[in-house]
Amino acid sequence: MLTEVQDFLRYLRLEKNASDLTIKSYSDDFESFYDYLRERVGGIPHPESITIPVLRGFVSYLHECEYARTTIARRLAALRSFYRYTTREGLTSSNPAKALRTPRAGRKLPHFLTTEQIGKLLEAPPANEPMGIRDRAILETLYSAGLRVAELVGLDLDSWDRGANILRVYGKGKKERIAPVGTYAVRALEHWLNVRSPDPNGLPDETNALFLNRFGRRLTTRSIGRMLEKYIKIAGLDSLTSPHTLRHSFATHLLDGGADLRSVQELLGHKSLTTTQIYTHVSTRRMRETYEHAHPHSNHDDYE
Numbered sequence: 001m002l003t004e005v006q007d008f009l010r011y012l013r014l015e016k017n018a019s020d021l022t023i024k025s026y027s028d029d030f031e032s033f034y035d036y037l038r039e040r041v042g043g044i045p046h047p048e049s050i051t052i053p054v055l056r057g058f059v060s061y062l063h064e065c066e067y068a069r070t071t072i073a074r075r076l077a078a079l080r081s082f083y084r085y086t087t088r089e090g091l092t093s094s095n096p097a098k099a100l101r102t103p104r105a106g107r108k109l110p111h112f113l114t115t116e117q118i119g120k121l122l123e124a125p126p127a128n129e130p131m132g133i134r135d136r137a138i139l140e141t142l143y144s145a146g147l148r149v150a151e152l153v154g155l156d157l158d159s160w161d162r163g164a165n166i167l168r169v170y171g172k173g174k175k176e177r178i179a180p181v182g183t184y185a186v187r188a189l190e191h192w193l194n195v196r197s198p199d200p201n202g203l204p205d206e207t208n209a210l211f212l213n214r215f216g217r218r219l220t221t222r223s224i225g226r227m228l229e230k231y232i233k234i235a236g237l238d239s240l241t242s243p244h245t246l247r248h249s250f251a252t253h254l255l256d257g258g259a260d261l262r263s264v265q266e267l268l269g270h271k272s273l274t275t276t277q278i279y280t281h282v283s284t285r286r287m288r289e290t291y292e293h294a295h296p297h298s299n300h301d302d303y304e
Helices: 003-014 020-041 052-064 069-088 115-122 130-145 149-153 183-195 221-235 243-256 261-268 278-294
Strands: 166-170 176-180
Touching (some): 003 020, 003 069, 020 052, 020 069, 115 130, 115 221, 130 176, 130 183, 130 221, 130 243, 149 221, 176 261, 221 243, 243 261
């Protein structure tokens, strides 16, 4: 941990009488920021060198990883508080975190695709070339296992237990969970492994990845986003569709098919059942729309 951050945490403890829980939360927040800097910036620069675009990239990354708004708001508060301290102590000349906007409270219902739309999307990648075969396997796996994009790019070859047809996934907080994969995804993965070609000169951490880019190295979340944009246009889907739409569709279709909420929570890797309950609102809304459209006595205007 950077010396400036250690001094800041010490200041909170001694000068502000912050609780152990607050100190731990702030430490976790900075570790999350460090993970982002290592992955996207290539290292941890001095606080003075961190710019507003870097911090905004961190906010986008948190949304991309589907962190709760409360978690994002706390991490932004930690950065603002830290930069107020460093500016006051003369460690930095300005507070770039001042420009960050706290996410609004409340949640919109997640966007999902119908089974017909899912079918169009999954069939969009060409099945006669290596990158198309890979892309089909990626889309099938995202939908079949309900993975976050960051979880998918973190998969290694040994993450897939081919005998049991399960994936060992590391979610938020590096917590491991088991994600079953269905027949269609298994078939797509097998086709991909037949044409998968790692870079012979690459490092093991890059070349052991389950999904590789055209250079034979691990994919990034941004690459998958660009890939999906292409197939969204081919399939004629709306612009609201994102990599997370497949995860949302996975959860919604499970509930529509009769799965219980606790099981869906486990499969999604949600820590809180409250997070999973948003999908029940999606199913309820769709059920109501179907009823209003189809039932002959559903039009309340007839009684006014």
